[in-house]
Each structure stands twice: as C-alpha cells, then as structure tokens.
Amino acid sequence: MAKIGIILETKEYEKAWNAFRFAVTAKKQGHEVKVFLMGEAVECEGLTHDKYNVDEQLKSFVNIGGEILACGTCLKSRHLESTEACPISTMVDCVELVVWADKTVTF
Known part of the structure; x- marks a missing residue:
C-alpha cells in the first residue's frame, strides 16, 4: 500500500469535497493518507453546501483514522484556532508530509 500526501489549498466546495472523498477512498483501500x-x-x-458537504467528508476521513494538518500561519491570519480534527502545523510539517509520501496530490 502507498503513502499518499494530499495538499489542499481551497475551500471551494466541490474541489474541497472531492479532495476529502479521494482521501476517504484511498484510506478505505488501505493506503496511509x-x-x-x-x-x-x-x-x-x-x-x-447543499450538494457538497465538505465537513461530512472531512469528518469521515478523520473517523477512519486519516490525519489532517493545518497551516498555523494560515489559521492565525484568519483568527482561527487549532482543532482536534485540524491541529496547528508548520511549513516544516508540510515538507515532511511530502518527503514521507510515495505520491503527493494537490487540490
């Protein structure tokens, strides 16, 4: 099984929803994600959103053991806090994810 890193840079409903659907599907197939x-x-x-429930897919990913990291600088610039599902992380963590992954996908 592969190690798959996903970098998500948008909150556009359909793209973010598809990114988490991809993550859930890969995790269910036995990959580390x-x-x-x-x-x-x-x-x-x-x-x-009526058609694209991003939060539902995000929670599904977390519930099956998926790991999410959230850029601390991006959170702080929006006055957001770290959460259990999306812990505060750094650009070093992003680099480590890319190094760790066999394949990296961006959305």
Missing part, C-alpha cells in the same frame, strides 16, 4: 490544509483550506472544517 495525510492531508495538509493550506491557505483558505484551513476553513474547511464546518464547511457545508
């Missing part, structure tokens, strides 16, 4: 939220993507927790 980590997601790094950067830029406006740090606002994905709690994000819902």
